Amino acid sequence: MKYLGIEPQKPKIAIFDFTSCEGCELQLINKEETLADFLNAVEIVRFREASSSYSDDYDIALIEGSVSRNDEVKRLENIRKTAKILVTLGSCACFGGVNQLKNEFDLKSMNREVYGNDPKETINVRPIKDIVPVDIEIPGCPVSKAEVESLICHLVWDSPFQIPVYSVCVECKQRFTTCLFEKGQLCLGPITRAGCNAPCPAGGSGCWGCRGPSVEANYKSFFSIVKEKGFNDIEFRERLNFFGAFGEVKIS
């Protein structure tokens, strides 16, 4: 498949899942209008959820999920040794995602509550970057397939790749969604990185910050607006902590 007379490089891609719902991997076989082109542009050598063929020879590792058991640490280290480029897909891989909500609880009593006298091995949830160096992060719950495609184009044809630096508010304006603050609802859109096309505010749920902070988010103004509108502090903190993406942010 030559493009402008040039034979493109087909990168060998392997897809791995750690502790997760496998929803991000599912996005890779969504976006049906470009699915055949996507599969043609790359060589998928490992994708357990969709294929039985299997190889340990790959350039790019796409990783979904977070680490929550010791065997996953070793598996991840081996992948890092092979992969030239390691990409984390989705909030669980990038920040721990909803999985990290478990870290608020005591592991032993949690295990007893679910498994009684037959506890299963588990450790506190950690994002991938806590274990091995990560080259590129694509956040989101779930990840946006358009961004994965754009990353693939970047790796195949060297076209520029950048995920938005601005906040979700921009995308709400683009799709004419009424601001949820106007409706008296809480929304993390003003401090969250865009790129999802803002489905949650449009659906009436408000943004929960699954893509993490936008660049140079104005926390000070945002927090004062949240306070001024009279939102409950506990509710606000819960929302900030939901995907584990605002861990370093101090609420003043």
Add this chain to the structure above:
Amino acid sequence: MKINLNVDVRHITRVEGHGNIKIKVENGEIKEARWDVVETPRFFEVMLKNKHYSTAGLLASRICGICSISHCLCSIRATENAFKVVVPETAAKLRLLAKHGETFQSHILHVLFLAAPDFFNEPSVIPLIEKKPDLAAIAIRLKGLGNRLCDTVAGRTTHPVAFQVGGVSMVPQKRHLLGLRDELKRSLDDLQTVADLFSTFTIPDFIRETEFVSLKGEKKYPFIGGSLISSDGVEHKEQDYQPMTNEYVDKNNTSKWSKLSRESYAVGALARFNNNAQLLHPKASEVAASLGLKPVCHNPFMNNIAQLVECFHVVHEAICLIDELVESGPGETMAKVTPKAGEGVGAVEAPRGILFHHYKYDKTGRILMANCVVPTTQNNANIHQDIKSLVKKFAMTKEMTDEKLELLSSMLVRSYDPCISCSVH
């Protein structure tokens, strides 16, 4: 007879999540025949504790990337039952329409992308894009339709955004619904092509008498709420799910196991069909008959066929729902919600079978206790029993090889369309 066989599948492919098959036959004696789930536990039931009712559905949908709509709907139904909220009719119809979108996309994903490659001797759907371009185009078209239906009605296919306790927070535009109606009508030809193709496949002739558990339809083929039924004659109300599911911990599995009248039972499209076949849309019944699917069918490989039959059913019902919605106009979509102390159970037929969420609330609307019983959790013990029986029936011939047995046992597991991360929530 000196038959020696060894199958050791670590992390079976083309299923959601991580599970292993282990079969060992020595000198014609079965030493081991197991299905074990080794997925990492996520402890959702603990994470749901102390969550506000408005957050529960959002968190619960993250249990599963494929059936997130079912988890979300089941979660909010449990909460609505706890608070005694009655959902407005339009909202209930929109939820069911999204549910049909999910059933359709999930079944198409399984039947055409995950199961079909076995019948063509291919490792995945990827080579089929070149070798069977017409079929691949149909698969991609149908899956796209399922996803568009979910996106339009639920706001997003994976992890929906439009469902809130009390109703729905987003109403699709009429012109989008009418566009989908046309697409749904056109999809019936594609579905028929798929049904014709499946009628040419040889489905393994494997029967093991099994108990099937599902919702019990009263007037309609059931998807959301209602009483519970088993093919062995056990019936319970929705809130009395625990005597139906009887979960227990197995030492080799991170998924719990379930049992009812026998040592295990099955849920899913085949269970729904076996318990409610008379309520299918007449066109779906015709397809079932043409593919040789009759209740009560005890061949787990026929679950693929039952899924295909259900695709016809949900397309016809989705068209009717759109007609009703367009005719009645949007109307009321949110009921008033007042949190109160108490408990509630929701039962929903997820694509892979019956799903339960059960929450206990304090008076401020925060969760004190959560319990989720997931379809594949209920199927895991049954898959394990099926593997044992499969080895007894097929492995004791000289023609059987490790490779053939690996394929056959993997196909058996795949026919259940297991959602393993879901089962280890």
